[in-house]
Amino acid sequence: MKIEVKNLTKKYKDNYALNNISFTLDEPKIFGLLGRNGAGKTTFMDILSGQILASSGEIFIDGENPFDNQRLTESICLIKEGHNFKKDLKVKNVLKMYSFFYPNWDQQLAEELTKEYRLNLDARIKTLSKGMESALGITVGLASKAPITIFDEPYIGLDAPSRKRFYEIMLEEYQEEKRTIIFSTHLIDEVSLLFEEVLILREGSLVLQEESEILRDNTISVSGSIAEVETFLSGKEVIQKKQLAGMMTAYVYGSVEEAKMYELNVEGVPIQELMIYLTERKQGA
Numbered sequence: 001m002k003i004e005v006k007n008l009t010k011k012y013k014d015n016y017a018l019n020n021i022s023f024t025l026d027e028p029k030i031f032g033l034l035g036r037n038g039a040g041k042t043t044f045m046d047i048l049s050g051q052i053l054a055s056s057g058e059i060f061i062d063g064e065n066p067f068d069n070q071r072l073t074e075s076i077c078l079i080k081e082g083h084n085f086k087k088d089l090k091v092k093n094v095l096k097m098y099s100f101f102y103p104n105w106d107q108q109l110a111e112e113l114t115k116e117y118r119l120n121l122d123a124r125i126k127t128l129s130k131g132m133e134s135a136l137g138i139t140v141g142l143a144s145k146a147p148i149t150i151f152d153e154p155y156i157g158l159d160a161p162s163r164k165r166f167y168e169i170m171l172e173e174y175q176e177e178k179r180t181i182i183f184s185t186h187l188i189d190e191v192s193l194l195f196e197e198v199l200i201l202r203e204g205s206l207v208l209q210e211e212s213e214i215l216r217d218n219t220i221s222v223s224g225s226i227a228e229v230e231t232f233l234s235g236k237e238v239i240q241k242k243q244l245a246g247m248m249t250a251y252v253y254g255s256v257e258e259a260k261m262y263e264l265n266v267e268g269v270p271i272q273e274l275m276i277y278l279t280e281r282k283q284g285a
């Protein structure tokens with residue numbers, strides 16, 4: 001499904017949670033939506049999923065506005081950091097409800113995931129640990145097979161092996177059948193390899209939308225003597241540099257060909273580090 005965002009703004013009193021952002025997500029991909037605390041990620045995902053209204057601007061999903069739109073709600077599944085389900089319901093009731101709601105619901109996958117995460121179908125939501133509740137959110141998100149599946153920090157309380165399984169299953173599912181997955185996270189180093197495209201918000205503005213491959217292709221890691229590397233770095237945007245025993249390694253925007261002319265050792269930059277840098281970079285830096 002095509003998502004078009006045009007001059008979208010959300011204002012709370014004097015505070016712009018989103019300030020005039022515009023972009024298009026053309027085709028199904030795994031998108032990373034990144035940004036520091038308060039950057040506007042949740043606000044955007046809430047508007048996209050039709051939960052809240054923008055103050056101005058427009059958002060279209062296949063040409064339609066998602067707010068209060070029954071047809072589109074069936075195509076969008078938003079899983080948040082917590083409080084996704086009513087506390088008095090049992091796990092099995094939650095799964096049943098969502099299976100009725102989402103036309104592409106994959107019951108087999110839901111069963112596999114509940115086993116994988118050892119979810120007790122008869123347990124009430126209020127008795128689940130935080131990690132178990134997150135596991136149920138992940139189960140619903142993946143099994144919904146919604147053409148737009150949104151995960152907003154979906155794994156509070158989940159331990160590292162359970163998160164790893166989640167990423168693996170998400171990728172398997174995606175490879176089997178492409179859909180738009182929008183993933184917001186602060187654990188960038190864990191998930192960035194999954195992202196095909198990344199969007200970075202900073203203080204309500206969109207500061208970057210780029211394919212991971214392009215980011216990867218335009219950044220290099222160079223190493224050599226401190227003097228040689230410093231000469232190469234002159235006038236370039238440096239991501240990071242480290243010195244050890246008279247040698248320097250730097251991550252920088254540039255091309256392999258150019259670095260080779262300086263007879264430096266050149267390698268790719270780990271995409272995780274690049275995304276962390278881009279997300280954390282200060283305004284105007």
Ligand SMILES: Nc1ncnc2c1ncn2[C@@H]1O[C@H](COP(=O)(O)OP(=O)(O)OP(=O)(O)O)[C@@H](O)[C@H]1O
Nearest residue numbers: 012015016017035036037038039040041042043044
């Ligand atoms: N209901 C609300 N009322 C007032 N201000 C709000 C409301 N929701 C969000 N905001 C403000 O809008 C800004 C963006 O918040 P948002 O939750 O979208 O950020 P975020 O990128 O998801 O942050 P985090 O990573 O911490 O979850 C923040 O300054 C926040 O305080």
